[in-house]
Amino acid sequence: MSYNDEIDVVHLTQELMRCPSVTPTDAGVLNVLQAALEKIGFECHRLVFSDDNTPDVENLYARFGTKGPNFCFAGHTDVVPPGDLHAWTVDPFDSIIRDGKLYGRGAADMKAAVACFAAAAQRFVKSRKGAFDGSISLLITGDEEGPAINGTRKVLEWMSEQGEHIDHCVVGEPTNPNELGEMVKIGRRGSFTGFLTVEGTEGHVAYPHLADNPVPHLVAMMQALDQMHLDDGSEHFQPSNLEFTTADVGNPATNVIPKFARATFNIRFNTHHSLDGLDEKIRALLDGIAAERGASYTLKVLKNSEPFLTQEGDFSKLVAGSIEKHVGLRPELSTTGGTSDARYIKNYCPVVEFGLVGQTMHKIDEHVPVGDIEMLADIYTSILEGYFAD
Incomplete structure (x- = not known):
């Protein structure tokens, strides 16, 4: 275990993206993430769930620390199919950087955000030398882009059975319409x-x-x-x-x-x-x-x-303030867009969503600026620092 070893967030993103984890296939992507988290000191649980007429799905719950409060990052490592391979200008699973942008399936939605979770956790744990009053957890599913039957909902049920409680959660879905920092989702229809x-x-x-x-x-x-x-x-x-x-x-x-x-x-x-x-x-x-x-x-x-709304308060202010600190924008607190796994998490704790720009998600030549990935890791780190402020 060595939380002193820095996680290169862009490199980790590329490693995750090179696993062709089209729902429900894992393709080794959770092995990559688990190895990075265990090196920091996370205790990892691989959870496979089944249901009638649906494929088995692998999920991951990882936690650093045993005390409360437990701050959770939630997201998914499954991606939608790449579509017409001949229409791509790059191999969708090669994870190529070109002109300062990272190209490939899952860049925006949402393997980069998952890598940012891990990088932020490593930086924060290192800054506290592994000791702070609370825990950091990651809830990662392989079934968000599919039926969403054997994913987050069942992980949450398993956590409840195990006595695992989360106090607040940030979901890393791409929430910004045009530029990083524009929008935080505090609810969904x-x-x-x-x-x-x-x-x-x-x-x-x-x-x-x-x-x-x-x-x-x-x-x-x-x-x-x-x-x-x-x-x-x-x-x-x-x-x-x-x-x-x-x-x-x-x-x-x-x-x-x-x-x-x-x-x-x-x-x-x-x-x-x-x-x-x-x-x-x-x-x-x-x-x-x-x-x-x-x-x-x-x-x-x-x-x-059902629709849900996380009322504006200290938690949403912490997230918004952390964003403004790094990008100079005060984000809009919005409920626009479709559904996400936040619809399950809201039954267990207050939850907001913030990730990268979503303009190219699910599209041919999906891509995000490399600088946005690095900035998102900085924002997540600041959220942790504010959350566990002495």
């Missing part, structure tokens, strides 16, 4: 998905009185859902929105009235609503349309996540 099926009676188009066409019924229901006013937003959240993602009949014949018509929609919603409340609201609306038209429908739903 919830996600509700609906699968709407209208059943009719199929028949010949020339004899509509012998059939019941489900398509007009579906169109009426979609129109009612589209016109439904959810809310006007709030101080911290933008208005909730319902978006249709597909409408399907799957009928190849031009002279047959189909039996089924289907549509799928997703609602991103703020704290004016709950998953159960939306379920009741939508079914009441559809029941009314169905009754008016004499239609028959079924609605299956996925209650993906």
